[in-house]
Amino acid sequence: MSTATAPRQSAQAPVDNPLTAGQLPSWVTIAVGVAALAVSALVFTLLDTGGIALIVVGAVVLFLVVMHIISLAVEGSRRAVDRLAKHVVVTMFLLALLPLISVTWTALSHGINRLDPEFFTYSMRNVVGAGGGAAHAVWGTLIITGIATLISVPIGLLTAVYLAEYGRGALARSITFFVDVMTGIPSIVAGLFAYALFTLVFGPGTINGIAGAVALSVLMIPVVVRSTEELLRIVPNELREASYALGVPKWKTIMRIVIPTAVSGIVAGVILALARIMGETAPLMIAAGFTQSMNTNPFSGQMMTLPVFVFDSYARPGIPREPFWDRAWTGSLTLILIVMLLNLAGRFIAKRFAPKTGRK
Amino acid sequence: MSSTAPAAESSAASAGLVPTKPRIGDRVFQGLSTGSGIAILVILALVAAFLVLRAFPALTTDPATLAAQGYGEFWSWVLPLAFGTVWAAIGALVLAVPVAIGIALFISHYAPRRLAQGLGYTIDLLAAVPSVVFGLWGIFVLAPALIPLHVWLTTYVGWFPLFSGQPSGTGRTIFTTSIVLAVMILPIITSLCREVFLQAPNLHEEAALALGATRWEMIRMAVLPFARAGIVSAIMLGLGRALGETMAVALVLSGQNRVDFQVLTAENPNTIAANIALSFPEAYGLRINQLIASGLVLFVITLAVNMLARWIVARRAQYSGAN
Incomplete structure (x- = not known):
């Protein structure tokens, strides 16, 4: 596997550089992520449905959609799909960590009480x-x-x-x-x-x-x-x-x-x-x-x-x-x-x- | 992974370099190892034989006696259970497969090289959690946490037949069970897919990148077509695990003996394995035979699924030029 990613200099490079034109600077990802979380929290709190789970799900979906649209507009369809795939794959990985953390934490917090010599x-x-x-x-x-x-x-x-x-x-x-x-x-x-x-x-x-x-x-x-x-x-x-x-x-x-x-x-x-x-x-x-x-x-x-x-x-x-x-x-x-x-x-x-x- | 040891050995023997009279140690050792190989076949035959032997009364007793002393007529009793087993396992697959393939791709093609192996181990840790602990977690943490989702889905997506009906008040539904099962089969599907993705020919990947493909296009053109058979067999092995999973289902699912496609209501089908685990300690007489017979049905189902998976792998090995 080779890592053939484009150089990430777009942030400081002049806009009219033909090699880096049409690339999203890296802060956009973070900004969209924070915004998606905020909007999702606001909407679901106002609607008064769901809980933290629904807010997170909403934020993730919102992030993927907005990011895709921005990328589509700036970078073109092939790059946009590539970016979407990357985000989905990372999301899947983080998703799998949730049950692992939750199980370990639950067992630890409930089980620690009786973890004594008598047991x-x-x-x-x-x-x-x-x-x-x-x-x-x-x-x-x-x-x-x-x-x-x-x-x-x-x-x-x-x-x-x-x-x-x-x-x-x-x-x-x-x-x-x-x-x-x-x-x-x-x-x-x-x-x-x-x-x-x-x-x-x-x-x-x-x-x-x-x-x-x-x-x-x-x-x-x-x-x-x-x-x-x-x-x-x-x-x-x-x-x-x-x-x-x-x-x-x-x-x-x-x-x-x-x-x-x-x-x-x-x-x-x-x-x-x-x-x-x-x-x-x-x-x-x-x-x-x-x-x-x-x-x-x-x-x-x-x-x-x-x-x-x-x-x-x-x-x-x-x-x-x-x-x-x-x-x-x-x-x-x-x-x-x-x-x-x-x-x-x-x-x-x-x-x-x-x-x-x-x-x- | 082809061994050339036997080949080298046979060529030496044909050249007449080995003494014609075999040494006594050789014969004993070969006898022992061949014997234990045969012992495995005998054990498997015994498993089948004893299960059939104990299941036999349940299959041959007339339905009236079975209704009085057992759980009722055998096939009408076991088929809803078999349905529940397959239904929960399919639900688990639908949830687990996209996530597992995503994780496998992340570890094999997206994560930084240094971290990749450690991240793989992290996912493997999920396999280290015993199923009874997943069961407790499902009951105490996951099911209560999913109750709002049950209500939300039935309210807003209730037009979809699977999500219709009155939402369960406890969250101990087929839906929750499928999520727990999905978490449990995630590590095996992920690790198998990861292996296959890593085996994809490097030259194909580099050729794709050199032609200007983005990383995702490279994965779609060079990795996924190569890995298709491997993914399918990983899915089948995951399905086999999900079908046989017992304790997590027994704890989380509050099931009855019925066929029901709605996944969010309080009326859920039970699975064969969970039903055995819950009923066995109190069972007696014909009921034990009937439970063992249902175990035999489960055995046959998982056997069929596993053999299908092996067949797919074997077929791939024949035409794949990669190895």
Whole structure:
């Protein structure tokens, strides 16, 4: 992409300069923006409809229209369309930041009240009103996602090795295809699968941590396979060939040369996959269930997890409901923080310890 | 991204440089990795098999029993839910796609180079917010904030059939749900589109600029035609996400089992996933089978959408000369 914009000297250049004639000086954009906001605020306040949202929408539309007309008059139709496209694109980006800021701010301002040691050390057993915490849910999340990782990483890693190093023919093609299919499984369907599997095999009412972990594994395996395979394919072939030339067997080449070269990316991929399943609610609700007490045994009894805790606190509050909603928000905040930290860690590892792909 | 490892390996084998008797470590390792590849196929087969097994009673029991012990005759119960699922997802797409393409263009072709990657990460952070948190946000912040818009739209744009009817007093409508879903699928569509836009051949772009095209004309002539298939598949993958999204919809939407095209009223269709999430904890007997059967319907719908997306990508890979 090259940046071939016209030199922005029009403001100080003489008007009759043929190179910069017919260009809007840059202050016009700002002036029109401020004017549009003012007019929109005035009109909607006088009409007494809408709120801040409507004023902003009105201002944006007004700005785009007025700017287009001015540009059309001064710069001609091609430049005007170009300018319109630029403004629309920037507007879209700013629009997308609104929900991000709003969500983060809401979770932060509502959740900060109960972000205290008690929240992380107490369960909800025998808690009626205020107080109590989500220790049971935090432990549940750690145990279930831990087991899910233990199941998914070996299967995912080995499958990626198969696809990148051994696989060819119909089997490899069908595995690639079905990994793609697996990526698209709705999370609730994974939950229903784990529920159906465990209730059929271990008898009705078998809802426990392992079932939740199996449901999450179904969601996590394809992500691990995808990212690992991509990484393994980046490892330069010269390394493999050099290893073979020294008489190293293939399995040892993979274990000692290929995987260590790509290990940072693989770890980052696993962390990102973990971040993805950490926030899953629906499958855990169905497969791991609800409880108010601490349960650290994944093989028996229902197990609370952080996302389910958030949902449960909101949807089935006691009386008064405010302490429950406060806990829901603090749970949300904890969850966002964990997932964002995992994301950042994954990105950092991937970037900092990226595989060396030869000359670059 | 083509690997030449297998090719190099097979040529070495044909030249007779590899010992004829394979080493034991090689066989074990190959067996393990092939085995886990097959395990994935088995897992997927199990998913389908167990869902079908548990869904079977709901499909075969006669409607009268189902009406007494379940939620009513299966197809007339599940079709409105399927309608709601598709309806909310389409709404989300209509809202998300223009914004996502705009953001992707902004990051790939408009933003200053230094900032571009950071801005991309910022949008990706939206994907880090768990769906249950989006649900809470939708209920506590977005729905109340949108009530005036609901009233305004029904008053002034009510002649448009979708916006007609009595506006909802809570804001927990299909409209609000679609906005929440749109925010949730925004990151995936954006990141896929961004990748495709960045892959557009540099020489085409520079040629367009050299011929005097403005930046927008360059994008229209060199970038968008190249990216069309990629955009379509990104949209389809976003659609797949929106169809399967559960908790945000379950929290935000106050839905019933009905078919209704008006998006701003208090009577809204429910979605399959949200209905399962809300009904499952209290369900028993045949009702569980019926809910699992509806999950199977959802599975089939998302499967079809995803396979269509992959097919579009694969078809593009064949005729595109860029790679």
